[in-house]
Amino acid sequence: MNCSVPDGVLHCYAMDRQQDRLCLQFLWDFVTAKKPLINSPFFPVLFSFTAYMAFCLPYIALDFFSTRLPNLRKYKIQPQNYPTLGMMVPCIIQSAYHHVVWIFPVTFLHWYWKPVNLPVIAPELPEVLLQVVICLLLFDFEYFLWHLLHHRVPWLYKTFHKVHHKHISTFALTTQYSSVWELLSLGFFAAINPLLLGCHPLTEMIFFLVNIWLSVEDHSGYDLPWSTHRLVPFGWYGGAPHHDLHHLKFKSNYAPYFTHWDRLFGTFTESHCS
Numbered sequence: 001m002n003c004s005v006p007d008g009v010l011h012c013y014a015m016d017r018q019q020d021r022l023c024l025q026f027l028w029d030f031v032t033a034k035k036p037l038i039n040s041p042f043f044p045v046l047f048s049f050t051a052y053m054a055f056c057l058p059y060i061a062l063d064f065f066s067t068r069l070p071n072l073r074k075y076k077i078q079p080q081n082y083p084t085l086g087m088m089v090p091c092i093i094q095s096a097y098h099h100v101v102w103i104f105p106v107t108f109l110h111w112y113w114k115p116v117n118l119p120v121i122a123p124e125l126p127e128v129l130l131q132v133v134i135c136l137l138l139f140d141f142e143y144f145l146w147h148l149l150h151h152r153v154p155w156l157y158k159t160f161h162k163v164h165h166k167h168i169s170t171f172a173l174t175t176q177y178s179s180v181w182e183l184l185s186l187g188f189f190a191a192i193n194p195l196l197l198g199c200h201p202l203t204e205m206i207f208f209l210v211n212i213w214l215s216v217e218d219h220s221g222y223d224l225p226w227s228t229h230r231l232v233p234f235g236w237y238g239g240a241p242h243h244d245l246h247h248l249k250f251k252s253n254y255a256p257y258f259t260h261w262d263r264l265f266g267t268f269t270e271s272h273c274s
Helices: 007-032 043-066 085-113 125-152 154-165 180-197 201-219 239-249 260-265
Strands: none
Touching: 007 125, 007 201, 043 085, 043 201, 085 180, 125 154, 125 180, 125 201, 125 260, 154 180, 180 201, 201 239
């Protein structure tokens, strides 16, 4: 009995896989053309800080214009509270300080012990999408446990996490306004998951960008029509209203992105913008 797969089916499968890879090969070729920069020990910290500030800028502009335009103000979750320049500048200074004094030495040691290896071939698109989602789910779980622990143990909260709760009305630049321990802990979670999954460097970069964007959106203080929680069905994703309520009430909504862990642990509170 001949159970072999027809040559035509195999050919179509091979072509589909090639097209999946070609979708990202152009992007990967563009990235690897900057190989001297990417291989530099300065790249991780520049990548992280530049992406963070770039994602914060639209919300900084929104904070400026929405105080003057009622059509924008209606999207503010706490419209009675707006950040001032005096609140924003310390956040920027602290973030820059942390990147230079703490993140750079850590990434330099990683660069020294494990030099960057850039493969020639790009990953397939389905593989990238799947691994990015898995990395987000893992990060969400890790941060949920870390966050819950640092709220339930008073010493941990006062020593390491309280600084992040300085502002009960969040704005984009409060995303990284935190203690060194918190910043390094979350950075470790974000870095270890792609490593455990054996992700392609491009997948790793995409995950870092998505993770930074979602974190900034969580702290933005805005419930926009295109916000992520409005795109994900069935209330699976909490988004900015979910996390804003955490900063306002302190004792619920510990997961950064998805809502299933808070529902399972009985720490979920429906946001006032739902």
